[in-house]
Amino acid sequence: MATVTTGLRKRVPDSVKKPTRRRTNLAPFLFVLPAVLFYFVFKIVPMFGGLPLAFLRWDGIEPPVFVGVDNFTRMFEDELIPLALGNNIKYAAGTVIMKTALSLFTALLLNQALRGRGFYRTTLFTPVVMSFVVVGLLWTWIFNAQIGLVNSLMHALGLDFLIQDWLGDPHISLPSMLVVDTWRWYGFHMVIFLAGLQTIPIELYEAARMDGASRWRQFANITLPLLKPVLLVNVTFALLGGFNAFDIPYIMTEGGPANSTLVMALHIYIRGFKFYKFGYATAMSYVWAVFITILSIIQFRVLSRNTDNN
Amino acid sequence: MSNTTTSSIASQQASRIGRAFGSSIRTEQMLVRIASHAILIVLTLLILYPLVWMVFESFKTGGEFSTNVWGPPQSLQWVNYVDAWNTGKLGYALVNSTIVSLSVVVLVIVCAGLAAYAITKMRFRYGPAVFFFLIFTMSAPVPIIPLYAMLVALHLTDTYGALILPAVAGGIPFSVFMFRAYFLSLPSELIESAKVDGCTDLSAFLRIVVPISGPAIATVAILQFIGTWNEYFLPLIMIRTPEMRTIPLAIQAFFYQWGRTEWQQVFAALSIGTIPMVVLYYLMQRQFIQGLTAGAIKA
Known part of the structure; x- marks a missing residue:
């Protein structure tokens, strides 16, 4: 077969072959050009083009000075990095746990034949469309020590011993923020869990009920195993959100009190835009970007594995 | 088609079993439903009330802030918006x-x-x-x-x-x-x-x-x-x-x-x-x- 075709091909005159081979259609190139151009100039170029900045000492005004790897070695002496990293880990772990638990719980409640399901679902999702600035400022008032809603509720209920300076006390400022972040996002995770729950065939539960399995056994042996891919999606989304946290800590406390809510993105921002240490902030943002990228790759793998299963 | 028949048979059987066990299963289902609604209503209020409260506060006078923390404004101060x-x-x-x-x-x-x-x-x-x-x-x-x-x-x-x-x-x-x-x-x-x-x-x-x-x-x-x-x-x-x-x-x-x-x-x-x-x-x-x-x- 192969020899026959090659033999045939040799006999085809060049003049017939050339046009079909060489004529490249320009149209598809023009179609992808705007997207690729935008993406290249405003994403890829700053992504790599900024690397030289990491080796400079530069305040944005004076001419920059080359300092070698100083900006990178300095990170090991920066006492705020372990602090911000620790806070960030607490922030990410705390929000992942709270968002996942609360959204799974509410999704299970809404997966029943309840009247008003649609209303509950729509309402719990509402804060997702709101700006973090609005959410953060609103909760700054709710948590206000003197006149905030939380403390006046405690007072009205006679629970005065629970009255706290929710954002002013360095021991509880971070947990308070986790509540705000969870309040904003758990409706989002709930909708994803609900979509996952709806793919589980009802017959499985009916069969389990026939066998006399309790609600808990049904949850542990049917729901949870079948929900694992969706659970992973939710966890990775919340994890990335937690490590990218900036808006809420910046707006509510600017990282305070006593740096108790300082997270990495905020630390980089403050070094860069408040102290004008652009070189150092660039070096930090590259290290941090590599970390976030690794997390994203894990997320991407989780998501694509999820597609394969469906 | 076959799915609906099996599930309807299953539900018939389930209701038969339910009747056999008396009202205990139905009572349990009722309790679960009531508890679910109660929890969901609390969670809904936790989302909605801060938003409603935000609008309440936006219409209040300066003096009302400390005296009327929770409730609706006594009058609509549109001037705040202006x-x-x-x-x-x-x-x-x-x-x-x-x-x-x-x-x-x-x-x-x-x-x-x-x-x-x-x-x-x-x-x-x-x-x-x-x-x-x-x-x-x-x-x-x-x-x-x-x-x-x-x-x-x-x-x-x-x-x-x-x-x-x-x-x-x-x-x-x-x-x-x-x-x-x-x-x-x-x-x-x-x-x-x-x-x-x-x-x-x-x-x-x-x-x-x-x-x-x-x-x-x-x-x-x-x-x-x-x-x-x-x-x-x-x-x-x-x-x-x-x-x-x-x-x-x-x-x-x-x-x-x-x-x-x-x-x-x-x-x-x-x-x-x-x-x-x-x-x-x-x-x-x-x-x-x-x-x-x-x-x-x-x-």
């Missing part, structure tokens, strides 16, 4: 946010739509390469200072361009991903036959593909619109003049200036910034929820 609107330059902010968000939506849809069409429906050797390049690099974040330095070097400080261009670049990969998935579901014969009738690729795209791509366009549009409307960081580092602020930035600036004294105006500003989007959400909740969760559910 003051917030004027001193906070919120009119500018609404216009800026609208221009920036709509520009991002349009540019992302055009760029990503064309690219996804080339990748899926045209004979294009480099289609897969372009697609995987976008997908593999999309989750790597752009380090903020290099982006800032570049936008400053391009003299984009204090311009719409500084807010629009990076947002378009950021939105393209995921939108290409969404459009590609949608276009793959469209039969190629549709486009082939249009081309036989003399359509060029562009006219086939505009006349055949675009009109039937409503769902995909809506998903991309909602995600990009809300993301850009609520974006805080980019305006924070790129915008200096008050007249160029977007809504989140204007509200935050207003709070820093007046938050200690004119709290009722701050609540008016918060309400102005929130109500349009929340109303839009309740009008089109199905599309909003679908659009915002598309990345997690469909990806």
Whole structure:
């Protein structure tokens, strides 16, 4: 077969072959050009083009000075990095746990034949469309020590011993923020869990009920195993959100009190835009970007594995 | 068909078993239902009350703040809105946010739509390469200072361009991903036959593909619109003049200036910034929820 075709091909005159081979259609190139151009100039170029900045000492005004790897070695002496990293880990772990638990719980409640399901679902999702600035400022008032809603509720209920300076006390400022972040996002995770729950065939539960399995056994042996891919999606989304946290800590406390809510993105921002240490902030943002990228790759793998299963 | 029969048989059997066990199962189901409603009502109130309270506070007088913490305002102080609107330059902010968000939506849809069409429906050797390049690099974040330095070097400080261009670049990969998935579901014969009738690729795209791509366009549009409307960081580092602020930035600036004294105006500003989007959400909740969760559910 192969020899026959090659033999045939040799006999085809060049003049017939050339046009079909060489004529490249320009149209598809023009179609992808705007997207690729935008993406290249405003994403890829700053992504790599900024690397030289990491080796400079530069305040944005004076001419920059080359300092070698100083900006990178300095990170090991920066006492705020372990602090911000620790806070960030607490922030990410705390929000992942709270968002996942609360959204799974509410999704299970809404997966029943309840009247008003649609209303509950729509309402719990509402804060997702709101700006973090609005959410953060609103909760700054709710948590206000003197006149905030939380403390006046405690007072009205006679629970005065629970009255706290929710954002002013360095021991509880971070947990308070986790509540705000969870309040904003758990409706989002709930909708994803609900979509996952709806793919589980009802017959499985009916069969389990026939066998006399309790609600808990049904949850542990049917729901949870079948929900694992969706659970992973939710966890990775919340994890990335937690490590990218900036808006809420910046707006509510600017990282305070006593740096108790300082997270990495905020630390980089403050070094860069408040102290004008652009070189150092660039070096930090590259290290941090590599970390976030690794997390994203894990997320991407989780998501694509999820597609394969469906 | 067979599914419905088996499940109806199953439910018949279940109800027979229920009757056999007496009312205990029914009572349990009733209790679960009541408890579920009770919990969901509390959670709903925890979401809704802060929003309602925000609107309450925005209409109160300065004196009411400490005396009437929880309830509705005794009278509607519209003047709070007027003051917030004027001193906070919120009119500018609404216009800026609208221009920036709509520009991002349009540019992302055009760029990503064309690219996804080339990748899926045209004979294009480099289609897969372009697609995987976008997908593999999309989750790597752009380090903020290099982006800032570049936008400053391009003299984009204090311009719409500084807010629009990076947002378009950021939105393209995921939108290409969404459009590609949608276009793959469209039969190629549709486009082939249009081309036989003399359509060029562009006219086939505009006349055949675009009109039937409503769902995909809506998903991309909602995600990009809300993301850009609520974006805080980019305006924070790129915008200096008050007249160029977007809504989140204007509200935050207003709070820093007046938050200690004119709290009722701050609540008016918060309400102005929130109500349009929340109303839009309740009008089109199905599309909003679908659009915002598309990345997690469909990806």
